[in-house]
Amino acid sequence: MENIPQAIFLKNRNREYVSCNKRFAADLGLPEHEIVGRKDEDLCSGNWADKYKQEDERILNRQKPEEIEELFQKKGSRKYILKIITPVMNDEGEVSGILGIYSDITERKQAEVEKDRLIAAINHTSDIIIITDIKGGDPIRQSIL
Secondary structure, three states: OOOOOOEEEEEEOOOOEEEEOHHHHHHHOOOHHHOOOOOHHHHOOHHHHHHHHHHHHHHHHHOOOEEEEEEEEEOOEEEEEEEEEEEEEOOOOOEEEEEEEEEEOHHHHHHHHHHHHHHHHHHOOOOEEEEEOOOOOOEEEEEEO
C-alpha cells in the first residue's frame, strides 16, 4: 500500500478507519495511528463529514462501487481527486466495510479547462488557427472560420 501513488483507506461497517497508507494520512495532516479507530466526523468539518457519511452509507446499502470526482481542499492547497470507493465483502458475502482509493487528477482537470478555453477561442474567431504539437510537427487541428 505504501509503494503506489494513490491514497488508500479501509473502514469497517461502522465507518471507522481500520487502516490507511501514508499518502492518505499526509492528505489529512495526521499520522496513521491518529486516524485508525476514528470516523470522518472526528477528522473533518461538518459539511465534509456529512458528505462522506452519505457516500459511505450509499456504498454500504447499494453494495456497489462508485467513482467520485471532487475538489479536495486542505490548509490553502487545492487538488482534484478521483475516488473509487467499493464495499468490502466478508466470506459470507456480507458487507464488512469500505475500501477507498483515490488519485490526484489536478493536472488533468487543469488541462481540460485549458482545452475548453482553447476550443471557445477557436469557435469565436474568424481567423485561421493551426494547432500543432510542441515540436512543430503536423497540425493536430485546423480551423478556418
